[in-house]
Amino acid sequence: MSGAADTMTRLRALGVLLALAGAVALGLVWLAWPAWWLAAMLLWPLGSAVALVSLPRQDPGWVRACARMLAVGGLGLGLVPLAATTALQAQAFTLEVPWIEALGARLALQVDGISLWFIILANLVHVVALQVGWGSIQHKLKEFAAALALLQATLTLAFAATDLLLFYLAWELTLLPALLLIGLWGGAGAFRAAGKFFLFTLAGSLAMLLAVAFIAWRYAALAGTPSLLLSDLGRMVLPYREQAWVFAAFALAFAVKVPLLPLHGWLPDTYRQAPTAVTLVLSAVLAKLGAFGFLRWALPLCPLAAHYAMPTLGALAVVGIVYGAFCAWSQRDLKSMLAYSSLSHLGFVMLGIFSLNSGAIAGAILQVVSHGLLSAGLFAFVAVLARRGHAGAFADLSGLAAAMPMGAVLLTVLALGAVGLPGTSAFVAEFMVLSGAAVAGAYYPWHLALVGGALLGVLFGAVYVLRLIRHVIMGPPEAAQQTWPDLHPGERVVLWPLALLVLAIGLYPRLVLDSVEPAVKRYRAELLEARGAAASDDAPRLRPAIPVQTDAGGELALWQRGEP
């Protein structure tokens, strides 16, 4: 028995090494042809899904091991471009293949400083979900793993697509594996919850489809040839009236996904009913797709409308921060609390984006990474508790520090990260967002009020997290929990790196910001120029493609410029 188990362990270790080696080999391919790396990022999860479905059903351990190996391989592949950060600063990598010429749609993929971290995060969270999250999944294991891999593929496509139709396709496609993952493997009311999630998102998506059709027509009418490439569409200057409703349609779609209040109706049910591995992906990655949509599409296509929407969307973000923290406070179990806390933290991302200066936007991207790490770690704890037979209700959960000291340490680090204590990644991110918003406040006093509101949210956040620490970790030990084993090696191997990453980014944020900031500065400069063009003239037209200066007077100058 133990001999067989040993062999198994060795085989798994070998497999992980092989997956890493394969990923590194593919990464070397990338160094030669960056475009191939993009294709590999997309094909890896697709291939994983196919491979997983064709595994024999009899050996669940093997299925789990293979799924993990493949996910680790994907992560290895995703990390490769970090090795070439300097190259990434200079320019983004693109892959373009003709697709539907009559519509001007192309299979165009791109990774730049903005999308890179979203893709890395998706891959990292995939590994966490497979390592800790799916202990509760007992039936149809390989289908579950394959669906998760498919979700990964559609997410990667959505983050990398620079063709509007391709993005829309990927955006909608993420729903399908999500629906199945929630419905088939979730709790008793899971399909109802999943259906609600699906319809909420689809309502926004349909509005976006109309906007896509409009933009496609406008560009074709202006340029004479159809195109849906971001680089082409970004040259289009639309009058404010058109921008306003295109932006509204996009914002509806993206805000549902984040979610921004008051479009969050799907969130509590879905997060509660979904299996923990899926909740983890939903909160850590899928929610970020909404924020990414704003950054990649809504802002560059409608810069003027985005500018005028700043106060409204910023206010909604702050309302979300406060409301989410408030609701999290009143929850009686860990999973629901984390669901609302997620709502609260995503508010910072939105506030950062809608402060519209490079400091705040870089902060928002850092918050995406930080919240991804934190929520992956915290939801992983829900799975850790579930593995010990506990549903996560606070009423009979107390004194973990005595039973599982290592678990308690890691939970404390992650929980303090959620409060945004200095030294954790969330502190840097939230600080950047708030100071960026304050810079915006120099021109729009409204944003100063928003900063105040957000600080109130931070305060509420501290209250519920400190209650968690005082009661659950430090409280009087519950007898039933004293027999619990401390973290298993399989749990340690993801929770330690997550906690360490949170601290590492907190202490040395350049780890992330080095690859983000140059791209954000360029992005912001383009945004300003496009807005200026739209404000100066009221007829739809095309701008000539001007190479935008990559460094418009350095970071400080941009900060000081704040708003024109």
Add this chain to the structure above:
Amino acid sequence: MASAAQFLLPLAPLVWVALGAVFVMLLDAVVDGQERERSLLAPLTAAVLCIAAVLAVAGFRHADVPAPVQVQQFLATDRLALFSDALIFGASALIVLLAGGYLREHQREEGELYVLLLLGALGGAVFARAADLMTLFVGLETLSLAVYALVASRKTSARATEGAVRYFLLGAFAAAVWLFGAALLYGATGSTRLVDIGQHIRSGAADLPLAAAAMALLVAGLAFKLAAVPLHTWAADAYQGAITPVTLFMAVVVKSAAMLALLRLLLLAFGMDDARQGQGGWASLLAGLSALSMVVGNLAALGQRNLKRMLAYSSIAHAGYLLLGAVAAAHGQHQAVAAVLYYLAAYAFSSLLAFGGLMLLGSRGKEAVDLDDVRGAGRVHPLLALPLTLGALSLLGFPPTAGFVGKYLVFVAAVQADAALWPLLGLGLLSSLVGAAYYLRVVMVLFSDPQSSDGRCLAQPMVARGMYVALGVAVYALLHLGLLPASLLDWSLRAAQALG
């Protein structure tokens, strides 16, 4: 003096199917009662239709050779005509394959069904190609008579008989209305040829108020076949009463043929928007029909538990989306015609999968018709539930299926056409969100827990090779058209140029 070949070549698919119908009819009489030979009727009929579709596709590539005037006067030989032939015969071939499995399983193998399907397809093709009011009527009636008989073929069912009688009576009335419109149009312009009518109207030589009245009557007659609200009242009963392959035939072939005939008639005889004075306002008439169909169809489908009835209302809603494309075409957009053509192909494959998937899930005595019948089928038989799932997703317009591309093309066409279409577009979006709710319910019911105590679902799938082939082809086509739409889009654009 044109040779016989010159007459026949442009019409090769039609002639071939007519001969095939006669052949199958004779064969049916000969093999009466012989089990083994009878089982060959379905593949044989499908082969006949398939070859017709191939002939049409081959003709599409060489459609530059002009046909003799004597032919063109009555039946169009342009690319649009060949496109519609390929669509109608190709879809019919798959329907016949599905019908073969279905009829065998439910022990109602009657050879005349195949003959009627062939004749119906032939009538549909003539209907869609007609260049003259008279040939249009001949096609319309050939198609209709075949379908009346097909609906009534379930002789023992009171519901089928009721549906058939209602369909027949209303259909006869609609045909009379259409004929009255045709007579008025002849009176107004002095011609039955669509092109001549168009010239007369544009030159102002025609009696325009009379032509406008004729237009309304003609549209009403065709909207009945299209099952557009408010002329849809027959649809739910007939769809529910008929055996499922016949329902599928009505949803796909009758609707496609009616839509193609409507486009050809309106665009050739009444012209596009730039000649608004002679247009008689058909665009606004279609816009009204479209809005009603989208809203009523989707809302009514929401309340149905019976899947065939639900799909009947869904097909009404899709008639609304098709009409939206036609309205866009009224504004001189040949891209809009192409969008409608693409939508028709996408809708054909989606319906094939939805109805075919439904047939597949029900074996003898356990036919799946209600939502509860298929509950859990996806958990027990994931692969066999795939067709119905994909069909529902495509009807919902979800990527990566053909339905999504069709919907996108129609939206783009409508955006391009006119700012006045925005309210209609908004209505279409809202109603397709309602549509999403009931299509999604099908998917969710398929994959939720089976209710019965032993963990099996009520519906027991049947085994039929012909059906697997047909559904496999449809699945492939659906995904191909959804992911790589360029080639069919190109063909649609080339076909659409036939109408200007």
